[in-house]
Amino acid sequence: MRKAVVILLAKQFFKKTFSNKGLLILLFIFLSVLTYVTVISWVAFEKKHQVVEHHQDESRKSWDNNPDKHPHRMAHFGSFVFRAQHPLSIFDSGIESYTGNAIFLEAHKQHTANFSEASLSTGLVRFGDLNITMLLQLILPLIIFFLGYASITSEKENGTLKIMHIQGAKVKEILLGKSLGLFLVSALFFIPAFISLWSIVFLEEKDAINSSVAIRCLLITTSYVLFYIILSFITVIVSGKSQNSNKALLSLLSVWLLFFIITPKMAQVVGNLMYANLSKIEFKAAIEDEISKQGDSHNPNDPYFNDLRDSILKANNVTNVKDLPINYxxxxxxxxxxxxxxxxxxxxxxxxxxxxxxxxxxxxxxLLNPYLAIKNLSMSFSGTDFDTYVNFLSQTEDYRYKQSQYMNDLQMKFISNKATSSEGKINVVDKSYWKSAPKFNYKYISIHKTIKNQLLAICTLIIWFLLSFLFINKFSNRFKII
Known part of the structure; x- marks a missing residue:
């Protein structure tokens, strides 16, 4: 294979494509919409970020400014924690619109995340929101198919493909040259999106070079470049195998509908039908039912806690809980x-x-659909996928549990066993202990773990790239040149 011939054919395809004024109009419209959604996403992120920081600070101030109080009353006073969005959610909002961003924390109760954007919006949110990744994952592939569907068939119909072959150009060189040319044309569409992506790093991060966000951006960029190379290969292969341009266009539109629309939606529907999940009410009922079987700590006559009381009395050689060295x-x-x-x-x-x-x-x-691979990778590296949300819930529950136990420890240590109630100003703990409670500090999933979670998606893009490249190199002799 001669690189000079491949590059020459790529240049020829690039120039020929840009001789059509319609492409310039399409490029202008695409970049205009891209600019609009980027600005809107950036403004929305900054606004949400400020709101989250404000309410998190207010919640903490409300907690710290409580007066001297009984620890158990303080435990039920509770506090709010808010989920800070990852900076790269500007690029890919993922499931952010459908997940709650605020949770109320108190003793003995685990509340769900609330105030999702979807819950506060109309039913139109079901159709998805216009964002950068919608343009890159759904619209741009369709544009690539339209730009490249006649890349080979037009040469067949004009008779120029046979002439190029007679002049010494191999079929695989023609296919690779057209693929490279199509990729270069598509680069004019996605490079501005990556410029906006990388600007997030330098504008949102103080140490941009060593930032983990920069590594995530690099992984996102690499994944999308590989994805568009695969699409360019597929487009040219379909064009080469088709008898005419109309059949090539219909085939590529069918691929787009199947890969990008039908398969993802059907997979979600099948998943929901095969594995039905509990509703919010059913979930709470299941927890309450099991707690009632195990024992209720607020019920002084509960059999389980009666046994617990007897065992601790025996261990301390006393007959009354008032004689215990800790608050029972x-x-x-x-x-x-x-x-x-x-x-x-x-x-x-x-x-x-x-x-x-x-x-x-x-x-x-x-493995069968590269669109699903790039979608999963984009969300994961942008910190807006399901695993990231579950990680937030896990950290939140861990913080809630430690905060509740901190209050219980204060009660055992400072409240008298003779106290009969948590009311009044006698059985209280100094307010300085509220400020001593640790603050909630949310940490995103590490890049290493994210890569591990999405290893299948990464392998999928690599496999599709290798298979499409191998197909062009090994089976190009089966392509008809007339």
């Missing part, structure tokens, strides 16, 4: 919190595993 109520609350947390985590893990089984249908089709 705080001890019971601590054990009750431990028990309810285990039950919640068990039920929550079941629910998450159900969602993972639903998603497994889509993930199982990744």
């Amino acid at each position: 109520s705080g001890f019971v609350m601590s054990k009750g919190e431990e028990q309810s947390a285990k039950i919640y985590n068990k039920q929550h893990n079941k629910l998450i595993n159900t969602y993972r089984k639903q998603n497994s249908i889509t993930e199982g089709l990744v």
